[in-house]
Amino acid sequence: MAVYTEVPAERLAAFLARYDGGTLVSAKGIAEGVSNSNFLVETSTARYILTLYERRITESDLPFFIDLMEHLADAGLPVPRPIRDRTGKALQQLEGRAACLIQYLPGVSVSHPTPPQCRSAAAALARLHLAGQRFGQSRTNHLSRGWWAETAASLHGRLNELSPGLQSLVDNSLAHVGAHWPGHLPAGIVHADLFPDNVLMLGDKVSGLIDFYFACTDLYAYDLAVLIAAWAFPADGSAPDPALLDALLAGYQSVRPLSPAELAALPTLGMGAALRFLLSRAQDWFQPSADALVLRKDPMPFARRLAWHSAQLGHG
Amino acid sequence: MAVYTEVPAERLAAFLARYDGGTLVSAKGIAEGVSNSNFLVETSTARYILTLYERRITESDLPFFIDLMEHLADAGLPVPRPIRDRTGKALQQLEGRAACLIQYLPGVSVSHPTPPQCRSAAAALARLHLAGQRFGQSRTNHLSRGWWAETAASLHGRLNELSPGLQSLVDNSLAHVGAHWPGHLPAGIVHADLFPDNVLMLGDKVSGLIDFYFACTDLYAYDLAVLIAAWAFPADGSAPDPALLDALLAGYQSVRPLSPAELAALPTLGMGAALRFLLSRAQDWFQPSADALVLRKDPMPFARRLAWHSAQLGHG
Numbered sequence: 205m206a207v208y209t210e211v212p213a214e215r216l217a218a219f220l221a222r223y224d225g226g227t228l229v230s231a232k233g234i235a236e237g238v239s240n241s242n243f244l245v246e247t248s249t250a251r252y253i254l255t256l257y258e259r260r261i262t263e264s265d266l267p268f269f270i271d272l273m274e275h276l277a278d279a280g281l282p283v284p285r286p287i288r289d290r291t292g293k294a295l296q297q298l299e300g301r302a303a304c305l306i307q308y309l310p311g312v313s314v315s316h317p318t319p320p321q322c323r324s325a326a327a328a329l330a331r332l333h334l335a336g337q338r339f340g341q342s343r344t345n346h347l348s349r350g351w352w353a354e355t356a357a358s359l360h361g362r363l364n365e366l367s368p369g370l371q372s373l374v375d376n377s378l379a380h381v382g383a384h385w386p387g388h389l390p391a392g393i394v395h396a397d398l399f400p401d402n403v404l405m406l407g408d409k410v411s412g413l414i415d416f417y418f419a420c421t422d423l424y425a426y427d428l429a430v431l432i433a434a435w436a437f438p439a440d441g442s443a444p445d446p447a448l449l450d451a452l453l454a455g456y457q458s459v460r461p462l463s464p465a466e467l468a469a470l471p472t473l474g475m476g477a478a479l480r481f482l483l484s485r486a487q488d489w490f491q492p493s494a495d496a497l498v499l500r501k502d503p504m505p506f507a508r509r510l511a512w513h514s515a516q517l518g519h520g
Numbered sequence: 521m522a523v524y525t526e527v528p529a530e531r532l533a534a535f536l537a538r539y540d541g542g543t544l545v546s547a548k549g550i551a552e553g554v555s556n557s558n559f560l561v562e563t564s565t566a567r568y569i570l571t572l573y574e575r576r577i578t579e580s581d582l583p584f585f586i587d588l589m590e591h592l593a594d595a596g597l598p599v600p601r602p603i604r605d606r607t608g609k610a611l612q613q614l615e616g617r618a619a620c621l622i623q624y625l626p627g628v629s630v631s632h633p634t635p636p637q638c639r640s641a642a643a644a645l646a647r648l649h650l651a652g653q654r655f656g657q658s659r660t661n662h663l664s665r666g667w668w669a670e671t672a673a674s675l676h677g678r679l680n681e682l683s684p685g686l687q688s689l690v691d692n693s694l695a696h697v698g699a700h701w702p703g704h705l706p707a708g709i710v711h712a713d714l715f716p717d718n719v720l721m722l723g724d725k726v727s728g729l730i731d732f733y734f735a736c737t738d739l740y741a742y743d744l745a746v747l748i749a750a751w752a753f754p755a756d757g758s759a760p761d762p763a764l765l766d767a768l769l770a771g772y773q774s775v776r777p778l779s780p781a782e783l784a785a786l787p788t789l790g791m792g793a794a795l796r797f798l799l800s801r802a803q804d805w806f807q808p809s810a811d812a813l814v815l816r817k818d819p820m821p822f823a824r825r826l827a828w829h830s831a832q833l834g835h836g
Contacts, residue, residue, distance in 0.1 A: 213631060229722065230720075232551070233550060236549070310562065312545075316528065
């Protein structure tokens with residue numbers, strides 16, 4: 205949500221000279237990304253996003269993210285392509301930061317998705333899952349069940365400050381997902397954070413899937429559960445909109461039909477998705493990082509999603 | 521330096537429908553402006569800057585700023601033109617804020633101006649002064665001598681926390697400008713804040729003069745003194761670079777020659793310019809506004825400029 209590192213125009217012009225991409229015409233720091241600084245850069249021939257990776261990202265993960273974006277762009281998905289310089293290098297250094305020049309994609313992030321937009325976004329996620337099967341790398345999901353348990357333990361006693369009874373809701377939900385997490389569903393490359401602000405749309409059509417910095421290897425149906433948590437629930441998180449939920453399921457299955465086992469696991473995976481975002485937001489809430497520029501997001505909408513899933517699963 | 525107000529894409533698309541300016545293709549919040557939220561908006565036919573005015577700006581001043589930008593654009597200056605909607609209105613309301621859709625101009629802000637860039641910037645300022653003579657409105661400079669004295673009084677005793685001896689340097693400088701401020705120099709519309717980040721350049725050529733939200737009626741030579749404070753001194757503020765200073769004076773005078781009285785007044789006006797930015801930064805330093813997003817800028821580089829002027833004027 206901020207530009208952490210300023211890049212003097214003179215340095216940016218020199219940086220762009222590494223590429224066959226025209227000369228600098230304009231550069232604006234843009235308010236996107238919480239773990240990096242982003243600039244919308246215009247040259248005499250094209251537009252790009254320039255990303256500088258800040259300390260919240262693990263630098264050894266960057267080749268995975270960048271290779272994945274390139275793989276998906278090669279596969280024809282609307283994923284911004286990392287640009288290689290004349291020597292073939294995509295991952296660079298600029299102003300003491302790891303940096304990457306990335307294709308600019310048109311489109312806007314919708315705030316109130318419609319059913320046709322949900323259908324398109326879910327179909328795009330399914331295409332991403334299929335295209336990822338030919339990607340030769342993998343990355344552990346560090347924000348999965350082990351992290352949920354650790355984080356809930358580290359916040360013990362504080363969750364009730366957010367809302368009375370939240371601690372036991374979280375404990376019961378962790379017990380549920382621990383006991384019922386599916387063991388043998390199809391897995392592969394997942395986006396793991398496909399919220400509406402990470403999807404660019406032109407009308408009802410997806411023009412861009414962005415921000416792959418949580419991408420990892422996990423269950424496809426878990427990624428769909430994250431998509432449902434992000435798209436089907438209203439801002440307050442109370443209960444999903446049936447029309448949006450239907451559109452997400454239909455859109456996904458128009459590209460990659462779900463197995464009966466995947467469909468049966470969705471309620472537990474949905475509980476997991478709610479836990480994941482509740483706990484990361486609660487952690488930021490109570491333990492704000494030294495980096496005060498990171499905006500704290502209210503954890504409560506995900507506590508409400510969790511309560512909804514808990515009630516659906518008979519724990520309510 | 522931040523986006524204070526988010527505009528949902530759906531609302532932005534509806535807003536753009538008031539104009540003959542194409543349909544929404546992309547919108548990015550940009551890290552520009554300290555008293556407003558800015559978005560780089562692309563439509564199917566053009567690019568624009570959308571500005572939402574936040575509480576640090578006096579809303580009754582907006583027609584002056586917007587009319588002035590339009591007047592200067594009409595006069596052929598590289599000033600972004602406020603866009604009028606189909607009913608002829610430029611000043612709008614959006615998300616509870618006053619708002620204006622403004623022409624997008626190419627160019628980048630330089631961090632280390634060269635003599636040719638100083639020459640171009642100063643010539644553009646002189647053209648602005650001349651073009652402003654046909655503008656029929658005026659606005660008091662609220663950040664002039666009266667404000668300097670009040671602000672210094674309100675910070676009394678605290679300035680030495682920034683640097684030992686700063687209080688007496690400021691007091692002596694206020695006494696000097698009070699006694700020697702020129703009374704009868706040419707005055708008119710001035711930009712009053714033409715720092716390098718408010719000038720867009722393509723190579724050595726000025727492609728944009730932006731951020732008119734301090735524009736007012738004052739001495740032209742004072743505006744030149746602000747330009748010198750902003751462009752001729754290094755970042756630490758120690759002493760001006762003679763080559764940059766010469767380029768600024770030559771560039772300005774290539775368009776509007778200075779009278780002997782204006783030239784003679786420049787040291788006192790330079791002292792005033794250093795006071796103005798020292799005091800506004802010191803005020804933000806000690807009395808940060810409720811709006812914590814406003815970045816505090818170090819006042820000391822302007823304390824050093826002030827010390828340099830004081831020494832030149834024999835008070836050192």
